[in-house]
Amino acid sequence: MKRKKITCEIARTISIVKTLATLGHFPTKETEKEAWFLSVLRSETQASFKVSKLINRWYDHGNGMGGNVIDLIVLVLKYSVKEALEFLGNDSPLFSFQQQTLFSDLPKAIQQKETKITIVRTKTIEHPALIQYLRSRQIPLEIAKRCCSEVWYRNHGKTFFAIGLENHLGGWELRNKFFKNCSSPKSYTYLTKGKKQLIIVEGMFDLLSLAVLDKMLIYESDIIVLNSIAFINGVVQLLKKYQKVLLLLDNDSNGNKITTYLLDQYKNVIDQSCVYLNYKDLNEKLIDGII
Template sequence: MKEKRITCEKARNVCIVQTLATLGHFPSKQSEKEAWFPSPFRSETQASFKVSKTLNRWYDHGEGIGGNVIDLICKLKQISVKESLEFLSDNHCSFSFQQQPVKKESPKLEITQVLPIRHPALLDYLTERKIPPTLAHGYLKQVHFILNSVKYFALGLQNEAGGWELRNKFQKHCCSPKAITLISRGKQNIIVVEGMFDFLSLLVIRPKWFVDSDVLILNSLAFASKIGSIIEKYDGINLALDNDEAGEKWTQYLTSIFPKALDKRNCFAGFKDINEKLIAHGQRYYP
C-alpha cells in the first residue's frame, strides 16, 4: 500500500541540517546552536547560509530569504509545496522527523554504512581534487555516519586498527581508533605519505613508483616516529611528506635515522602537497 504523504506540520519538524547533508551539502562551521553552509542555491566560497538548530529554520543572507524545510526544498528543487511534501515522504528513511535535542557531551561518531563510492557529491569532490573515480574505487569507500545525531556521508579510508579517515568537501573526521594505513603487496620498497589524497595524487602523478612499492599512509604526523619497525624491513624508503614546516621536520627525522630513506618531495616542488600540484597542473590517469 502506498504510504500516506506527511503533513505540513510534521514536515516542518524535519531536521534541516540532516536534510542538507542527505542532499550533499555540509556545514563549513557549526556550534551547538547553529550551522553555517555555503549557500546550496549558488556557488560561493564564504558561508552565508545559516541554520538555527534550536528553531530548525534557515536563512540565506545572500538573498535575504529563509524559512522551514518545506521552503528549502521548494526553493532548492524549484517545486511546489505539494511536490516538496511528496519528496519528503518518498525520502522519509533518509530524514529525521524529530528535532534533535542539543547535547553537551563530547560528540560521538558512529559508522552506519560502508558502500562503494556512488553518491554524486563524492564523485564531484574527487573530480575537483583531480582524482579519477576509477582509481579511488580501489582504495576508498562511501562511508555513512552519524555525528551529533545528524547523518553524514564521506569518502573513507580504513586504517590498520579498523578506524576510518573521513573526508568530504566541507569536513574532515576520524572514526576512532586512529592509526596508519598500510597498503602491503609484498614489494621491496615503501612510499610514505601523509594522507589519502597525497597517496592518490602520487598514484596519478608517479604511477611507476608503485610498481615495486608498498604504501604507508600516516593519517597523522603523530605516527611518524612510530613507523620505524615497519619501514626498516624494506630495501628502499621513499618519503613524500608535505612541503611545510612539519613535513620538513619529519622528513629530516626519518632520513637521519634511516640512511636508505630518500626525500622525494622534488616531484611536487613549489607546492605544499602532492594534490595541490595535481590540481594546478593535472595529469591523465591510465588505468
C-alpha cells in the same frame, strides 16, 4: 526539513566545543574553563587552538585568529554569515552554550555516545556528490575505488557520507567537500604487498594523487598513509625491513622536520618532495598541472 533561522545574538551563545564535536573535532586536553584542540584551520601536531568555556570564544595561537562560533563556521566551512546562521540554527537545540552545565551533568558514557562517530555502512563510491568532489581534486573515480570506499556514518544523531580510507586498526579517515572527520581507532593506513620499497605520504589525497601521477611507483611499493603526522612514531619500526623508503611528505614546517629527522636516522630513507617542489603537496601539484 526546513532549517531554523536564528539571530547572530542567539548564535553566539551556541557552544563552540559542541559545534566542533559536530564537525568531528575533539579536544586533546580539557578542563572546566577551557579546551585545547589541534587547529581546525591548519595542520599541526601540538594543540594550539584554544576554546574558552567561560566566554565561549576561540583563539588559534598559531595564526593569531580568533572569534565567536559564527566566525569559526565562516572560516572552517567557507560559509557566508547567512549560511553559518542556518547551519548553527539547525544544531542549536543540542549545543547551546547556555546548556553546557546540563550537558556536563550527563553520565560520561552518555556524553561519549553522543559524540562518537559510528560507521553505518561502507560501499563502492557512487554518490554523485562524492564523485564531483573527487573531480574537483582531479582524482578519477576508478583510482579512488581501488583503495577508498563510500562510507556512511552517524554523528550526534545525524547521518553523513564521505570518501573513506580505512586505517590498519579498522578506523576510517573521512573526507567530503565540507568536512574532515575520522572514526576510532585512529591510526595510519598500511597497504602492504610484500614489496621491498616503502612509500610514506601524509594523507588520503596524497595517495590518490600519486596513483594518478605515477601508477608504476604505486604498483612497485608498499604504502603508508600517516593520516596525521602524529602517527610517525608508530611507523618508524617498519622502516628497517625495506631496502628503500621514499618520503613524500608535505612541503611545510612539520613535513620538513619529520623528513630531516628520518633522513638523519635511517640510511634507506630518501626524500622525494622535490617531485612537487613549489607545491605544498602532491594533490596541489596534480590540480595545478591539470588545470
